[in-house]
Structure formats: C-alpha cells, structure tokens
Amino acid sequence: MDWVLANSELLWRLALDHVALSAPPIVLGFALSLPIGWAANRYRFSRGALLSIAGILYAIPSLPLFFVMPLILGTRILDPANVVVALTIYAVALMVRTVADGLAATPGEVRRSATALGFSAWRRFWQVDLPLAGPVLLAGLRVVSVSTVSLVTVGAVIGVNSLGYLFLDGYYRFFPLEVAIGIVLTLVVALVFDGILVLAGRLLMPWARTSRAPGRRALATREAAAR
Amino acid sequence: MNFLIEAFAWIGDPAHWSGDDGILTRSGQHVGFTLLTLALACAVALPVGLTIGHTGRGRGLGVAAAGALRALPTLGLLLLFALGMPLGPLPAVVALVVLALPPVLAGAYAGLESVDRATVDAARGVGMTGWQVLWRVEIPIALPLILGGVRSAALQVIATWTVAAILPVGGLGRYIFDALPLQQYDKMLAGSILVIALALLTDAIFALVQRLVVPKGVVAGVTAPVT
Numbered sequence: 001m002d003w004v005l006a007n008s009e010l011l012w013r014l015a016l017d018h019v020a021l022s023a024p025p026i027v028l029g030f031a032l033s034l035p036i037g038w039a040a041n042r043y044r045f046s047r048g049a050l051l052s053i054a055g056i057l058y059a060i061p062s063l064p065l066f067f068v069m070p071l072i073l074g075t076r077i078l079d080p081a082n083v084v085v086a087l088t089i090y091a092v093a094l095m096v097r098t099v100a101d102g103l104a105a106t107p108g109e110v111r112r113s114a115t116a117l118g119f120s121a122w123r124r125f126w127q128v129d130l131p132l133a134g135p136v137l138l139a140g141l142r143v144v145s146v147s148t149v150s151l152v153t154v155g156a157v158i159g160v161n162s163l164g165y166l167f168l169d170g171y172y173r174f175f176p177l178e179v180a181i182g183i184v185l186t187l188v189v190a191l192v193f194d195g196i197l198v199l200a201g202r203l204l205m206p207w208a209r210t211s212r213a214p215g216r217r218a219l220a221t222r223e224a225a226a227r
Numbered sequence: 228m229n230f231l232i233e234a235f236a237w238i239g240d241p242a243h244w245s246g247d248d249g250i251l252t253r254s255g256q257h258v259g260f261t262l263l264t265l266a267l268a269c270a271v272a273l274p275v276g277l278t279i280g281h282t283g284r285g286r287g288l289g290v291a292a293a294g295a296l297r298a299l300p301t302l303g304l305l306l307l308f309a310l311g312m313p314l315g316p317l318p319a320v321v322a323l324v325v326l327a328l329p330p331v332l333a334g335a336y337a338g339l340e341s342v343d344r345a346t347v348d349a350a351r352g353v354g355m356t357g358w359q360v361l362w363r364v365e366i367p368i369a370l371p372l373i374l375g376g377v378r379s380a381a382l383q384v385i386a387t388w389t390v391a392a393i394l395p396v397g398g399l400g401r402y403i404f405d406a407l408p409l410q411q412y413d414k415m416l417a418g419s420i421l422v423i424a425l426a427l428l429t430d431a432i433f434a435l436v437q438r439l440v441v442p443k444g445v446v447a448g449v450t451a452p453v454t
Contacts, residue, residue, distance in 0.1 A: 055430070056427065056430070059382050059426050059427055059429075059430040060423050060426060060427070061382075061385060061386030061387075061389055061422050061423065061426050062386055062390075063386070063389050063390050063400070063403065063419070063422075064386075064389060064403070064418070064419030064420070064422045064423050065419075065423070067403065067415050067416055067418075067419040068416065068419055068420075068423070070230075071230055071231055071416075077412060077415075143297075146294075146297055146298045147297070149298070149300075150297075150298060150299070150300045150301070153300040153302050153303060154301075154302055154390055156302070157302070157390065157393060157407075158407075163300075164300065164302055164303070166303075167300070167302050167303040167306045167307075168306070168393075170306065170310075171306040171309065171310060174310060175310075176307055176310045176311065179303055179306050179307045179310065180303075180307060182300075182303050183299065183300060183303040183304065183307065186298075186300045186303065187298055187299070190298045191298075
C-alpha cells in the first residue's frame with residue numbers, strides 16, 4: 001500500500017495515458033465500422049468480401065502488427081500512433097460483422113413500412129435500421145472496449161506507455177505487487193469504459209432495457225460463429 | 228518499403244532456417260506450445276461448456292467467468308506468473324491456458340444453444356438418452372460453432388506466444404525480443420511477418436475444417452442469412 005501511495009502520481013498518469021490510447025480506437029472503430037458494415041450488408045457479394053477481410057485482419061496478432069504499422073504509416077517504430085491505428089483496425093474488424101448482422105436483423109416488414117411512410121433510404125437508416133440494431137451494436141462495442149483496453153498494455157513492450165508499463169517495470173524489478181496493481185488498474189479502466197457504454201446505451205435507447213439480454217446472447221453465438 | 232525487402236531478405240537467408248535459433252526450430256516451438264496450450268484449455272473448457280449448453284444450468288456463471296477472464300490483460304498475467312514460478316515455459320503455458328478458456332467455453336455453450344430445441348425434442352421423442360442426444364445430435368450440429376471457439380482460442384494463443392517470448396521461452400517471438408534491444412528492425416519485422424503468416428495459415432485451416440464438419444442435411448450454416 002505504501003508503494004501505491006508513494007507512486008500515486010505515476011499510477012494516475014499511466015492510467016490517463018491508458019485511457020488516451022484506448023479511447024480513440026474504440027470511437028474511431030465504431031465510426032468507421034458503420035459505413036463499412038452498412039456496405040457489407042447492402043449487397044450479397046460485398047458481404048462475403050468485407051466480412052472475410054475483417055476476419056483476416058482480426059486474425060493478425062497484435063505485437064507483430066505493431067511492428068508492421070510503420071511500414072504502412074511511415075511512422076517511427078516506437079510511435080504511439082502505431083498502437084492506436086493497429087487497435088483501430090481490430091476494432092473495425094470486430095465491429096463490421098456486428099454492424100452487418102445488426103442491420104440485417106431489421107425485419108423486412110418494418111423496412112417496407114418505413115419506405116411506405118415515405119422514408120428515404122438515408123432517413124430509414126438513421127431512424128429505423130440503426131436504432132433497431134442498437135442493442136446488438138452496444139453488445140459488440142462492449143466486447144471491443146474490453147479487448148482494446150486489454151491490448152493497449154502490449155504496447156508497453158515497444159515503449160508506448162500505458163498501465164502495461166507497470167507489468168514490465170514490476171517484472172524487471174522482481175516486484176509482483178506492481179504487476180498485480182497494473183492488472184487491477186487495467187480491469188478498473190475496462191470496467192469504467194464498460195459502465196460508460198452501458199449508461200450511454202440506456203440514455204440513447206431507453207426502450208432497449210428488456211432486450212439487452214437477448215442482444216448479448218445473440219452476440220455470444222455470433223462471435224463464436226465468426227471466429 | 229526498404230524495410231520490407233530487408234525483412235524478406237532476412238527470411239530468405241538459408242542461414243536463418245537451420246540451427247537452434249533457426250526458423251524451422253522456432254516455428255516448431257511456436258506450433259508445439261500452441262497445441263499444448265490449446266489441448267489443456269480444451270480439456271478444461273469443453274466439458275464445462277458442453278455441460279452448460281446441454282443442461283442449461285450454470286449459464287450465467289459461465290458467461291460471467293468468460294467475460295471476466297477476457298478482460299484480464301495477458302501480458303500482466305504472464306509476468307505475474309513468471310515472478311511466482313520457476314524459469315521456463317510453465318508460467319507462459321498457465322497464462323495462455325487462462326487466456327484460451329473463454330473462447331472455447333463460449334463456443335461450446337453457444338454451439339449447443341444454437342441447436343434447434345425442436346430437434347432435441349425429436350431426438351428425445353425417438354427414445355435417445357441424454358448422452359445420445361449430446362453425442363449424436365447436439366455436438367455434431369454444434370461442431371462448427373464449437374470449432375469456432377477453438378479457432379478463436381488458437382489465434383489468440385499464437386498471438387500471445389509471441390508476446391510470451393519476453394520470458395525466456397522459445398517460439399517465433401524470440402526474433403522480436405532478441406532484435407528489439409539491438410534495434411535490428413529487419414529481424415523484428417521478419418519475426419512479425421512469420422507470426423502473421425502462421426496465424427493466417429491456422430485461420431485458413433480452421434475455416435476449411437469448420438466447413439467440412441457440417442453434417443450432411445444441416446443447412447443452417449455458420450453465417451446468418453442475408454436479407
């Protein structure tokens with residue numbers, strides 16, 4: 001405990017670094033996966049192609065991807081941008097399937113009713129398809145959030161500071177407590193992110209409270225199917 | 228782009244293929260440890276997951292456990308175990324088994340849940356015992372999803388064995404961690420490319436097997452229908 005108090009400033013700074021590294025991939029990944037997921041769902045051929053690409057991208061291991069990013073981005077090897085972009089790729093790869101499946105789940109009669117009421121395709125997407133897919137998207141986003149927060153720690157290996165720094169530092173100093181505190185704080189960040197997502201979901205989708213459970217269940221099934 | 232050429236030149240150099248630190252030995256270690264980890268994880272998670280899926284009991288507990296394990300940062304777990312255990316591959320194996328449990332568990336119970344209840348009822352109706360229903364009906368139909376869970380675990384284990392090379396263990400991650408302090412970018416990149424290739428190859432093999440094990444007569448496939 002003494003160590004925690006003596007180093008509270010370091011812990012706080014690392015936690016903030018961690019948040020700064022993990023929030024952009026989650027937000028960017030979600031924003032990018034909407035149009036891509038929509039495109040995947042729109043045509044039969046694009047669905048197969050885009051979902052296959054997403055599956056392949058998701059299969060690429062994280063640490064090697066951090067080392068490949070400089071080739072694509074022209075960044076330095078130890079640039080934090082490598083981690084952010086690589087994690088954004090994972091987030092997109094994971095979310096595209098969720099978005100495509102969520103949008104595909106809108107019942108045909110609902111879509112036709114919206115069209116009959118004079119909704120344009122654009123308006124129908126925002127006011128019918130997207131809200132109906134909301135609970136599924138939220139469930140997917142929660143998975144993305146948890147895995148991103150966890151993966152950011154791997155960046156510590158290439159010198160990109162996050163709570164993962166505590167793992168390496170604790171290991172090299174034979175100080176298990178530091179490693180354990182790093183794990184606990186990472187879990188706390190993951191829990192806070194998850195709480196924010198759930199809260200945002202309740203605010204944005206007040207009607208969805210009862211359907212949250214089936215949404216998660218469907219996701220678990222599909223997640224297993226996707227891999 | 229020069230780095231990429233240098234990395235492929237590194238891989239193409241025959242001197243890097245043989246010996247204790249050769250690509251063949253390192254790949255063999257990587258694959259061997261991955262199989263060992265997967266076998267241990269399956270031995271634990273498959274019976275538990277199948278029990279949950281078959282009986283429907285303990286589902287909440289299984290989902291919660293899988294979710295909590297998923298949030299654990301593997302690098303932290305790895306280094307924490309390494310501090311508490313003797314040198315060698317043991318801490319890495321334990322940490323990676325923990326990592327591989329959630330996807331296998333989720334694949335198993337989600338797979339059995341995806342089996343149409345009417346099919347299970349019909350199997351009971353013709354006089355099958357619980358075991359027969361499980362082995363002759365539920366598992367064959369759920370096999371693609373169960374394998375999906377194993378596939379997901381396999382990819383994560385391959386990715387994380389790379390990170391595990393921060394400890395004195397073999398595998399392709401050795402190239403990355405041996406080259407990192409010396410700033411040999413060609414070797415780091417070569418190691419990264421080899422791991423990525425191994426992951427994509429594994430993914431492709433699983434995709435093929437998942438397709439082959441779908442029983443004749445089961446049309447309800449792995450992906451959701453396109454609307």
